[in-house]
Amino acid sequence: MRLRSALATLLLTAATLTVPSTAARAAGCGSSTEATANQAAGRRPVIFVHGWTSDGKGLQDTGKELVERTGNRIQPFYFDYGSNSTTWAADKMVAGCLADYVAAVSDAYGKKSAGDRKIILVGHSMGGLASLYAAQDDKARDRIGGLITFDTPYLGSPFGNTGVAAMLQGLQQSARSKLVPPMGSDAQICLGQHKDGAGLANGCGAKLPGYLPVAAGVTTIAGDITVKRTFGPFPLYDIPLGSDGIVPVDSQHGYLQIQKKPAWPMGQKIRLKSDSCTITNDSMMRTLKAAGRGGAAGIISALLSAYAELKVDNNALDGLLEDRLTPALAIYLGVATLTADCSHIKVTSHGPALDHAADSLKDYLNQLEPGTSIRNLAPVTSDGEVASGWSVVDGTDAGGVDCSFNTASPAAKKGNIYFCSPHAAMADACWVEAGNNSMLCLSNPMSRKVVRLWMEGMSGAALPSGPAEYGDTPLPIRLDLDNGTRCRLRNGGSWGIQEINPDLVGFYTCDNSEAVWAKRGSGTGIDQSGKTWTVRTGNESGGLTRRKIRTAYYVATA
Amino acid sequence: MPLGSRGRAGWLLLAVAVLLAGLAVVGWSLWDGEVTAGMPAEAPSSAVGEPSASPLSSARAATLSEQLTSGKEAQLRDALALPSGQVLEPAAAQQLASLGSISFDLATFMYLDGRTAEVRGKVATPPAEMSRDWTFTLLYLGQEWKLVDGRPSA
Numbered sequence: 001m002r003l004r005s006a007l008a009t010l011l012l013t014a015a016t017l018t019v020p021s022t023a024a025r026a027a028g029c030g031s032s033t034e035a036t037a038n039q040a041a042g043r044r045p046v047i048f049v050h051g052w053t054s055d056g057k058g059l060q061d062t063g064k065e066l067v068e069r070t071g072n073r074i075q076p077f078y079f080d081y082g083s084n085s086t087t088w089a090a091d092k093m094v095a096g097c098l099a100d101y102v103a104a105v106s107d108a109y110g111k112k113s114a115g116d117r118k119i120i121l122v123g124h125s126m127g128g129l130a131s132l133y134a135a136q137d138d139k140a141r142d143r144i145g146g147l148i149t150f151d152t153p154y155l156g157s158p159f160g161n162t163g164v165a166a167m168l169q170g171l172q173q174s175a176r177s178k179l180v181p182p183m184g185s186d187a188q189i190c191l192g193q194h195k196d197g198a199g200l201a202n203g204c205g206a207k208l209p210g211y212l213p214v215a216a217g218v219t220t221i222a223g224d225i226t227v228k229r230t231f232g233p234f235p236l237y238d239i240p241l242g243s244d245g246i247v248p249v250d251s252q253h254g255y256l257q258i259q260k261k262p263a264w265p266m267g268q269k270i271r272l273k274s275d276s277c278t279i280t281n282d283s284m285m286r287t288l289k290a291a292g293r294g295g296a297a298g299i300i301s302a303l304l305s306a307y308a309e310l311k312v313d314n315n316a317l318d319g320l321l322e323d324r325l326t327p328a329l330a331i332y333l334g335v336a337t338l339t340a341d342c343s344h345i346k347v348t349s350h351g352p353a354l355d356h357a358a359d360s361l362k363d364y365l366n367q368l369e370p371g372t373s374i375r376n377l378a379p380v381t382s383d384g385e386v387a388s389g390w391s392v393v394d395g396t397d398a399g400g401v402d403c404s405f406n407t408a409s410p411a412a413k414k415g416n417i418y419f420c421s422p423h424a425a426m427a428d429a430c431w432v433e434a435g436n437n438s439m440l441c442l443s444n445p446m447s448r449k450v451v452r453l454w455m456e457g458m459s460g461a462a463l464p465s466g467p468a469e470y471g472d473t474p475l476p477i478r479l480d481l482d483n484g485t486r487c488r489l490r491n492g493g494s495w496g497i498q499e500i501n502p503d504l505v506g507f508y509t510c511d512n513s514e515a516v517w518a519k520r521g522s523g524t525g526i527d528q529s530g531k532t533w534t535v536r537t538g539n540e541s542g543g544l545t546r547r548k549i550r551t552a553y554y555v556a557t558a
Numbered sequence: 559m560p561l562g563s564r565g566r567a568g569w570l571l572l573a574v575a576v577l578l579a580g581l582a583v584v585g586w587s588l589w590d591g592e593v594t595a596g597m598p599a600e601a602p603s604s605a606v607g608e609p610s611a612s613p614l615s616s617a618r619a620a621t622l623s624e625q626l627t628s629g630k631e632a633q634l635r636d637a638l639a640l641p642s643g644q645v646l647e648p649a650a651a652q653q654l655a656s657l658g659s660i661s662f663d664l665a666t667f668m669y670l671d672g673r674t675a676e677v678r679g680k681v682a683t684p685p686a687e688m689s690r691d692w693t694f695t696l697l698y699l700g701q702e703w704k705l706v707d708g709r710p711s712a
Contacts, residue, residue: 231707232692233685234653237644282709 029097030080032056035104041113041482042534042546043075044120044145044365045105049098051125052187053172056080059124062150062348062357066122069358073365074120077105081130086169087181088190089126090206095133099140106143113482118145118368120361124348125247126187128152128220132209135216146364147212148219148357150348153191153247154209154254161192161201164330193251197260208258211265217367219271219360221353222252223342226278227332238278245337246344249274271360275353277342287339371531372549376413376556377477379442379450384434386450387558392440395451400461401427403439411477411489412470414556419468423492427453429477429555432464439463445478445553446486446511475507475524476552479535483547485512487537496540504544507535514538526552611673611698618703619662619677626705629655639697639704658682660708662694673698674706684710 033056039045046066050058056078063076079101084093102119110117121131121144128149134140135147159165165188172178181187184205192201200206212218223244229236242249250257253272256264337343347353379390386392403420409429410419418439420427426443433440433452440450455461479487487508495506498517507525508516516535518525526549527534533552538544625637631651640646659682666678675696684690688710695706 229707231638231650231654231705232657232709233688234650235647236638236650237640237646281707 029093029100030056030082030084032080032101033077035077035101036108037077038075039108039112040075040545042548043073044118044368045077045109046074046120046122046361047077047079047098047102047105049079049121049123049127049130050082050085051123051127052191053085053169053178054124055082055085059122059127059348062122062124062354065349065354066358066361069354070361070365074361077101077119079127083177083179084181085126086173086178086187088185088187088204088206089130090133090190090209091182091185093179094130096137098130098134099137102134102140102143106140116145116368117143119143120146120148120364120368122148122150122357122361123152124150125152125344126191129154129209132212133206135212136210141213144212144216145368146217146219146360148221148360149252149255150221150353150357151223151244151247151252151344152220152255153251154220154258155195155248155251156193156201157191157247157251158193159191159246159330161189161203165191195254195257197258197263211255211259211263211268214265214268217269217271217360217364218255219273219356220253220255221273221275221347221356222249223247223340223344223347223350223353224249224274224276225336225340225342226276227284227336228278228280230280230282241333241336243333243336244342244344244347245333245340273353273356273360275342275347275350275356277340277350277352279336279340284335284339287335366531369530369532369548370550372533373551374554375551376554377442377445378414378556378558379448380431380433380440381558384432384440386440389448391449392452393449395425395441395443395453400455401425401430401439401441401453402460402462403427403430403432403464404462406464406466406468408468408470409477409555410471410475411553411555412468413474413554415470416464416468417470417555417557418464425453426451426491428489428491431557436463442477442555445488445555473523474554476526476549477555478551478553479508479516479526479549480551480553481510481535481537481547482550485510485514485537485547487511487516487535498538498544499541500543504536510537515540517544611703613667614662614664614675614677614696614703616664619664622703622705623660623662627655627657627659637705639699639706656683656685660692660694670695675703679708681710 046063048059048063050056060078063078067074067076079098081094081097084091087094089095102121106117106119109119123129123131128147129152131147131149135144153160169186169188173180184203186203190200190204190206192204194200194208197208200208225241225243225245227239227241229239244252255270337345340346341350342353379387381387401420401422403418407419408415409417411429416431418430418432420430420439420441425441427439427441429445430439430441430453438455439453441453443451453461455463475489477489481487487510490507490509495515498504501517503519504517505520506515507518510516514537516525516537518536525535533549534546535549536544537547622637625633628634629651631646634646634651634654660679661682662677662679664677667675668677669675677694677696679692679694680690681692689712691711692708693711694708696703697706
């Protein structure tokens with residue numbers, strides 16, 4: 001009891017030393033990544049939300065890994081509530097700040113993409129719960145396109161609401177200047193175990209987290225450690241911990257079980273993924289010895305005793321079987337946490353877990369991407385009449401066009417759409433008009449007009465002498481990009497080179513004076529490998545930007 | 559990834575392990591809920607570091623060697639400190655039998671605390687590329703020393 005009193009005094013002292021002023025608490029929402037930083041239409045924002053006692057730097061390595069594993073399709077943003085990271089996720093300084101941040105990042109992305117404003121959330125541990133609480137805020141709710149969680153204690157942790165957690169949190173508040181949580185928002189209390197709609201622990205003033213909107217997918221990734229007991233090199237038996245050392249697997253996958261079944265978000269796509277790993281008792285021992293190195297003699301002595309206890313899994317196993325956190329089990333889990341690559345503190349950098357996260361991210365990205373829309377412009381009927389909804393203007397008398405070589409338009413998806421000469425006439429998509437005295441050409445595919453080019457009496461003018469067979473790989477005559485820019489297929493002319501990438505040539509000219517650049521002989525110059533096609537755009541000088549194609553237009557006959 | 563690069567989270571959990579270990583040894587005084595000593599009922603009670611069991615005798619050492627390398631699961635279970643009802647890997651008894659026999663060096667017997675100890679020994683036929691010199695961890699259970707594990711010297 002003396003020890004209990006002494007530690008209680010210590011904690012009280014620590015708390016007293018770190019009680020924040022009102023000004024400090026009102027100071028703001030931490031040092032998150034600037035909401036407008038590096039926003040690009042081609043990269044979906046992914047907001048990383050760290051966990052209990054961590055800060056905005058905690059998931060930066062994870063973010064870099066996922067950027068790489070998704071082929072630079074995401075832009076990471078790191079939400080930081082480090083000074084309040086011992087405050088429960090529901091608090092306005094956590095979930096409230098996160099909701100504001102989601103809205104800000106979403107707005108900035110919307111301005112760049114001129115499209116949807118959806119972002120994706122990736123949360124570690126309590127960060128997943130902060131995401132759920134933030135999603136209840138109207139300004140964030142419909143901006144969330146998916147959630148991926150690493151080792152989130154949806155149903156709490158056996159370490160939550162214990163003297164151990166309280167002590168550790170007190171030390172964090174003291175040693176690292178964490179702000180003491182407001183009454184009823186003590187994270188270590190609220191992290192106590194619960195399930196099936198039972199409220200959070202006594203002393204926690206918050207409601208249970210709500211669900212994400214049904215349209216947003218949820219992926220829960222759970223670290224799951226197995227201890228392999230060996231004698232020398234020989235395996236004796238396995239102890240499946242069913243835990244990442246801190247949070248049981250059931251809780252890490254307990255998104256649905258937060259509430260009772262009638263409240264479940266029916267129709268929501270939820271993926272349960274596990275990152276399993278095996279450690280040996282010998283590796284745990286090495287961890288313990290490493291932890292004791294440099295420590296006080298008393299601690300080392302205690303560790304050695306604990307190590308001996310660790311060696312006999314009896315008590316740990318009994319605790320697992322009876323679902324109670326015995327001292328032996330707590331030690332066992334603590335050491336396993338420090339040893340195993342899939343543990344609570346290591347899972348966000350463990351390959352299999354990152355693979356799961358990347359797979360889900362790619363799926364969410366694909367779901368959020370509408371893909372490139374393909375349309376045909378068909379201004380002329382098969383009878384050579386101007387189609388409904390289109391008009392015709394007479395071309396200038398600068399000269400006739402020669403269509404006699406019967407070449408199909410490069411953008412043709414139907415036969416008998418001709419590519420005529422010269423380039424200057426912009427006659428790369430022409431139809432023979434009824435009466436056989438003129439051609440109708442789609443000189444400007446941004447308009448709803450065709451140009452009539454009279455053939456009779458024009459020098460050099462010649463009608464087609466036969467049919468034109470269209471090719472297997474037509475080029476869109478018009479591209480509408482994700483930033484609103486519209487680009488027309490190049491039709492001859494003398495173009496400069498791209499100074500930084502001299503091996504590229506221009507394929508399209510755009511209405512913002514930029515061009516679409518690609519390697520000569522690269523077919524369409526368009527990356528058509530995904531659902532959303534992309535191109536690289538820019539001026540002759542300066543860098544290029546990869547842009548998504550919202551709509552690609554070909555030509556056909558009505 | 560090295561623990562050090564995990565930054566603060568690693569530091570935190572290191573503290574957890576150290577503190578939990580310390581707390582467990584001193585009796586888990588802070589624990590608000592379940593209070594168990596974490597010690598098998600048969601073990602003699604003692605303070606940390608104060609031996610309360612007799613050192614490993616030569617007779618018991620010989621028995622341990624015979625049981626461990628018998629190739630029979632029943633005898634192997636008698637030699638090992640195991641969780642009750644724990645199923646062993648089917649090949650465990652035969653694999654351990656391949657060690658031949660163990661010659662414990664009782665002069666190296668060292669208490670870790672009152673009921674745990676380490677002792678060194680030589681195995682007759684070690685696995686390929688492993689040392690003959692091993693270190694064994696012992697636990698005093700049911701009034702006798704049992705083997706917790708053994709590991710060859712690096």
